[in-house]
Amino acid sequence: MSLTETMSPGLALGIHQAMVRIRLFESRVEELFKAGELPGFVHTYIGQEAIAAGVCAALNRDDYITSTHRGHGHAIAKGMELGPIMAELYGKATGACRGRGGSMHVADFSVGMLGANGIVAGGLGIAAGAALSARYRGTGQVAVGFFGDGGINKGTFHEALNFAATHRLGVVFVCENNQYAQFTSRLRTTSVEDLSVRAAAYGIPGVTVDGNDPAATYRQTLEAVARAREGVGPTLLNMETYRFGGHYVGDAEVYRASAEVQARREEDPILRWERTLTDEGLMTAGAGDAVWAEAGEEVSAAVSFAEESPYPEGGTALENVFTRVR
């Protein structure tokens, strides 16, 4: 099946652009963190770009996503501007969360990004709640709950899928199966090889997807979104991928062989997508370079924006604990 049968050239290129923006943003984050410019700790999305980009391409701007500790890619793909994300990572007052949240709590409700979440699988029930709310309000919005192969063993995964399935809610549960949870291979902690089989427990479809192919992540999400929007119910998508970097920046990665990492890096989803686009005649070599250059400038602008922004004043630290004090 040729690519243009499943997506428009514009969309294919848009996905490429999103992937490149994520890649360059995250590479810069890694550098900045290593240089001691960013407080906290950061989990980068490098290697998994085909998931955020493909999934979010299948969503409307007002659809919802809930994200994870590894959330920058989701935030970018869902339409947040790079400046406020970067400023948030710096802890600046101009950050998306005014510096209160940092890397693990990037959010922008205006584009349906309901928050990165520092609690593994913490977003799944929230996605179900957003879908319930959308149905009740009759808006046709759907919700995507991103989580990892580690998150699939958390009780909240079970509770959320059962609830969403029972009520045929418009949720797509996207497992970003990057093979590891922190330092631990999923094979050591998870009783099944193919995570998509867990859908059977809820009577919903479960599909294993090549998570490094945006055509696949997009197409499967599109199908799942159609079911979600029509009220047929949720879907579990097990998107197989690999994170190129450590769990967090600074991770010594003693738990996996560098040969394994090397082999996986060779399947770089962005390069692969560029080959596809070139093969299908959708992109010339020069056009690709322009995308990288443009994204690079955007990232630099985001860094400048962040650097030039002020830190929040200590005196504002108690704002927004509550909406109103009583």
Place this chain on the structure above:
Amino acid sequence: MSLTETMSPGLALGIHQAMVRIRLFESRVEELFKAGELPGFVHTYIGQEAIAAGVCAALNRDDYITSTHRGHGHAIAKGMELGPIMAELYGKATGACRGRGGSMHVADFSVGMLGANGIVAGGLGIAAGAALSARYRGTGQVAVGFFGDGGINKGTFHEALNFAATHRLGVVFVCENNQYAQFTSRLRTTSVEDLSVRAAAYGIPGVTVDGNDPAATYRQTLEAVARAREGVGPTLLNMETYRFGGHYVGDAEVYRASAEVQARREEDPILRWERTLTDEGLMTAGAGDAVWAEAGEEVSAAVSFAEESPYPEGGTALENVFTRVR
């Protein structure tokens, strides 16, 4: 298949005896509670006797069970004496837990009864832990975790099954599917009809069992126990049954039609088992009556024991919060 091919006549009669003891114990508890003799609230096991009796017949005395809020039947089937259970329900100092626990916390570690539990699905991880411990200690003991159709939606069900399956622990997860959780039909809250399909999520066998037939509950448990003891791993048994009484004694039962209850009561597992035993020539009518009479006397003796026992002294209320104070 004739009964005697799957179990000895002695065992078949022993199961009958256990069922009758549970029935009469619980009937008496119901009366006593209605008469205001028992503090707290009680959940009776009437209608589900074929499960506790059949499952526990497949266990050794030193095997473990974890139980639920509806735990008297499990306690009796696992070998606890009626007197201390009844005294516990009265809150007497001679109770199995010295009056500290009451109906929802009946326990006797000396017979492997690791406690009724007031938290739905609260026993499943504890059963997994007991199985882990047994394997580590090399004792060959297995653990049964009882829970209800309502408990299957709790996150701890998922976490426990995944963990036990991953480590191939010697646990049998027995779902007593009595169709309701409190006032709510399982069909309203659970996304699948056949609860045994949930086993697939963990790569373990899931079997739906006629929970009103002790030959079936016994045989399926025996198979699962064999897998458990050999280190093959856990099993999920979905035992279909029905509770004859309300969720607790005093429940007005507005949520189900009395015709439904009536129809189910006609499938009384004890009468059915008596017919089987008679048909197979294992029990004469008179022998059956003797079992009821004997069990009735035992229950009466338990009531007398409980009634004659003293309440604990208020001054002992702070004992056993800790083993040692520092």
Place this chain on the structure above:
Amino acid sequence: MAQRDGTTRRMSFGQATVDAMRSAMREDDRVVVLGEDISWGGNFGQFRGLLDEFGPDRVIDMPISEAIIMAVGVGAAVTGLRPVASMSFVEFTLGAMDEIVNQAAKFRYMFGGQVSVPLVLRASDGVLRSSAGQHSSSLEGLFTHLPGLKVVAPSNPADARGLLRAAIADDDPVVYLENKRITAKRGPVPAGDHVVPLGSAAVRRTGADLTIVTYSVMTLHAEKACARLAEMGIDAELIELRSLVPLDLDTVLSSVVRTGRVVVAHEAWEFGGFGAEVVAAITGQAFDRLRAAPVRVGAAQAPIPFSPPLERAVVPGEDEIVAAAREVMGLC
């Protein structure tokens, strides 16, 4: 206290909460209810009749999945609804603590104020006729410590109604604690649609000799204790907090500076309980006016036992308040 005197109606605490739910749901169709068995009214009748009027899209029977009851509540709250989530026994919130503490309570702050979480968590607490260790606790000491949660604990039908109205109208997460022993207790409720603002304590009795600070079921014990103390010639002022967060410390302090003597009473465990905060706050703000050490009344440090004489030994009531008052008066 007339059956119906034109300005008040008599109803039980539980009915008053249903009444508040009904008013809120009629007024604002963003209010939905999430909980186990609520179609049938819930374990204590706290939701009785709501299904009939508002239907299953607004009165949603949840699976036994406490974590997801809260998470769904959060997800719905941040996308335009105003959910009321029910946990029947407060101990079941322990299975949803991540969602309560890490999500509901922190979202507004962590996200820099871009969103509010208008969510009410109703939970029934306290001992009720030997419900034993896992169904008898009072856990406000956990919720009050955690920033981002408001906490209320009314003791009578009028406040039950007025505070629940305020809680549902509030844009922040509110933990609404209803003691099991008072759910069935009846009392007058103003006929109109009254709201009791969060963060306002009530002076239930004025007195010159000491200040008793309490809330929830202990208010009823304290009222009786005040009557007994009066017979002994001790004139107690009784303050019912009603809201624990925000805490109306002003009302407390303006009494304490007059009496100089304080008893703080709750049914929850004394050790590390909310009473410790009240005592520490009073001591911090009014030390020079104190004439004796404040005395706390709370449960002894043990899980709540089943057997009635043991339960009575662990959980305090009227007698313990009287004894504490006498102690703070230097009479024992």
Place this chain on the structure above:
Amino acid sequence: MAQRDGTTRRMSFGQATVDAMRSAMREDDRVVVLGEDISWGGNFGQFRGLLDEFGPDRVIDMPISEAIIMAVGVGAAVTGLRPVASMSFVEFTLGAMDEIVNQAAKFRYMFGGQVSVPLVLRASDGVLRSSAGQHSSSLEGLFTHLPGLKVVAPSNPADARGLLRAAIADDDPVVYLENKRITAKRGPVPAGDHVVPLGSAAVRRTGADLTIVTYSVMTLHAEKACARLAEMGIDAELIELRSLVPLDLDTVLSSVVRTGRVVVAHEAWEFGGFGAEVVAAITGQAFDRLRAAPVRVGAAQAPIPFSPPLERAVVPGEDEIVAAAREVMGLC
């Protein structure tokens, strides 16, 4: 403080806990460890090297299933093992609160004393360089309130080792809290296999003017604060609790009756925190000896913010202790 002087070794807090684990595991093969990523040493190196020596039957990598980590721990503990369960960040215990509170803490009592639950829960708490709202809390205020749990929070390698030994040897559930900022801090540890008994506070500095009561990382801030106070002519006595439950109130009171002035400091939220209990207990027992209102130092009532200036504004340190000491001395 010599590198190795025959009676002490220098090691980090984290290494000291590993050392304690190793001694306990060598001595008693019933000790097993349950936690996420512990084969690789855990998030803070708290389990480094244990897999190599004790193998995967005793060092068990758990799925991200905090509830079941605790439940498996309880099941193993009541059937003959002595598990040490790890939650890395203390906030993750919120996903296991039912198992901690309703099961581990209550089993012995509810079952009438027929069984003990020898289980240690290790969790890392406190702020560490902008870990933000869900990875920076100190939650001892929850655990200390709940009967059936013992709670310890050491501040230096020697106590880290000695208290972990005591916790593992104890037959009851012990919550062992290790502050993230001190995990890497080094100090002397007695060379032999020493145990610090649960429930014993340590007087870190004697002084006549006021008593500072603290624990965990705040001890380090308090030591510096004492030095600064000394320069100002204020002679502070410093008591480090080490154990919160059981609480060594005797040691605290014997200081307070001499100084009459108290500062209680912790990194956890001040409102409803453990400091409130300490203040209320001191006030209750030594009111007549107090010369000023005890002053509490704790975090402001907000989720812990990410941005460094905000984090600093919410979380107290040395400066706040100095200010509190001056306040209690009437100097501001």
